[in-house]
Amino acid sequence: MSMSSSSSFFQLHSLPEETTYEIHDDSRDVSHSQFRIRYRSNSIVSGTSETSTNFDTLPTIKVIGTGGTIASKGSTAHQTAGYEVDLTIEDLVHSIPDLSTTCILEYEQLLNIDSKEFGTKELLMLYEKIQTDLPKYDGIVITHGTDTMEETAFFLQLTINTYKPIVMCGSMRPSTAISSDGPMNLYQACVIAATRESRGRGVLIALNDRIGSGYYITKSNANSLDTFKSIGQGYVGNFVDNEIHYYYPAAKPLGMTYFNLQLPLSEVELPEVPVIYAHQGLNNKLIEVTVRELNAKGLVIATMGAGSLSDATNQFLADLVQNIGFPFPIIYAKRSMDGRVPLGALPKVRNDELSDPQTFDSAIAGGYLNPQKARILLQLCLNDRYDLNEIKKVFKGV
Numbered sequence: 001m002s003m004s005s006s007s008s009f010f011q012l013h014s015l016p017e018e019t020t021y022e023i024h025d026d027s028r029d030v031s032h033s034q035f036r037i038r039y040r041s042n043s044i045v046s047g048t049s050e051t052s053t054n055f056d057t058l059p060t061i062k063v064i065g066t067g068g069t070i071a072s073k074g075s076t077a078h079q080t081a082g083y084e085v086d087l088t089i090e091d092l093v094h095s096i097p098d099l100s101t102t103c104i105l106e107y108e109q110l111l112n113i114d115s116k117e118f119g120t121k122e123l124l125m126l127y128e129k130i131q132t133d134l135p136k137y138d139g140i141v142i143t144h145g146t147d148t149m150e151e152t153a154f155f156l157q158l159t160i161n162t163y164k165p166i167v168m169c170g171s172m173r174p175s176t177a178i179s180s181d182g183p184m185n186l187y188q189a190c191v192i193a194a195t196r197e198s199r200g201r202g203v204l205i206a207l208n209d210r211i212g213s214g215y216y217i218t219k220s221n222a223n224s225l226d227t228f229k230s231i232g233q234g235y236v237g238n239f240v241d242n243e244i245h246y247y248y249p250a251a252k253p254l255g256m257t258y259f260n261l262q263l264p265l266s267e268v269e270l271p272e273v274p275v276i277y278a279h280q281g282l283n284n285k286l287i288e289v290t291v292r293e294l295n296a297k298g299l300v301i302a303t304m305g306a307g308s309l310s311d312a313t314n315q316f317l318a319d320l321v322q323n324i325g326f327p328f329p330i331i332y333a334k335r336s337m338d339g340r341v342p343l344g345a346l347p348k349v350r351n352d353e354l355s356d357p358q359t360f361d362s363a364i365a366g367g368y369l370n371p372q373k374a375r376i377l378l379q380l381c382l383n384d385r386y387d388l389n390e391i392k393k394v395f396k397g398v
């Protein structure tokens with residue numbers, strides 16, 4: 001079937017903004033002629049894929065490279081650890097098969113780092129790039145390391161309010177490995193971004209033939225290809241034999257708050273919010289030293305179950321916030337991969353020996369969020385100067 005002559009699901013360029021509820025379409029892109037690359041400028045870091053297809057009917061997709069294993073090379077075909085970032089986004093775009101009848105690809109190298117090197121500065125760079133590009137493109141693809149992809153996806157989900165697809169992808173094997181998963185993941189991410197049915201679903205993560213919600217999904221396995229999971233919420237769709245299948249109509253997670261980042265971004269510095277990982281015999285001194293030394297504005301605790309910390313730690317936290325001198329939110333998140341910390345799990349402590357035990361004001365339930373995502377949400381709340389009650393309201397929805 002010729003893509004240009006059908007009303008196939010790959011053509012979204014001039015479609016209206018409203019969400020559609022078609023779940024799947026059997027049309028396929030079966031043509032595989034090579035696309036040609038046209039350079040937008042003399043720069044080696046950006047380019048456009050050009051074909052003789054009618055540009056007016058094809059969606060334009062921007063691919064933003066940030067590095068990660070997908071952009072890495074090892075020294076042997078069996079090396080799957082200890083490799084280095086060594087490929088450009090141009091190399092990656094050249095490694096995928098024909099998309100000439102699907103979309104017009106443009107690409108740009110924003111960063112080329114392992115995702116462990118991401119911090120606020122890098123998040124804000126990416127945020128700014130996407131905000132600048134979004135009006136000009138129909139969808140955005142971001143190549144990114146998998147280790148912290150979920151954090152970037154969550155941050156973008158909360159700060160970029162768009163119906164256009166933002167699709168993140170990466171790989172678990174470097175480009176030099178046997179059966180490297182990078183090219184397929186990038187290919188699928190581009191097709192997903194160019195597809196009408198991907199609209200209105202928030203930030204998506206495309207890996208290993210699965211499409212997940214960047215809001216919920218987490219990296220569950222340090223090594224294997226089938227790593228991104230959100231057990232409770234599931235995937236939103238999959239990609240098989242060049243067909244995208246969404247399981248549900250387009251929707252974004254419920255209870256989400258959007259945050260507007262104030263310009264200029266160079267002056268945005270997200271408040272310090274450390275994460276403490278709880279375990280048997282946790283030494284409360286660690287909490288005190290961390291909060292004091294970092295001048296933390298809030299804290300996330302990866303609790304042992306659904307908000308479970310020892311009585312001594314709960315009492316220690318309640319006393320700590322009394323001494324801090326300003327409202328100090330503490331998010332009770334969970335170290336388990338799945339499940340939630342409900343409001344009812346928050347601890348009850350005594351203010352003094354005579355009073356009845358009650359939940360102390362700073363304790364906030366982290367809901368479904370894992371500690372790394374709870375940290376980002378709390379940072380965004382604090383950055384917007386939310387008070388404790390407002391922060392509680394935000395976390396009630398998650």
Ligand SMILES: NC(=O)C[C@H](N)C(=O)O
Nearest residue numbers: 068069114115145146147
């Ligand atoms: N699979 C990966 O991409 C892991 C890599 N260390 C990264 O996150 O950048």
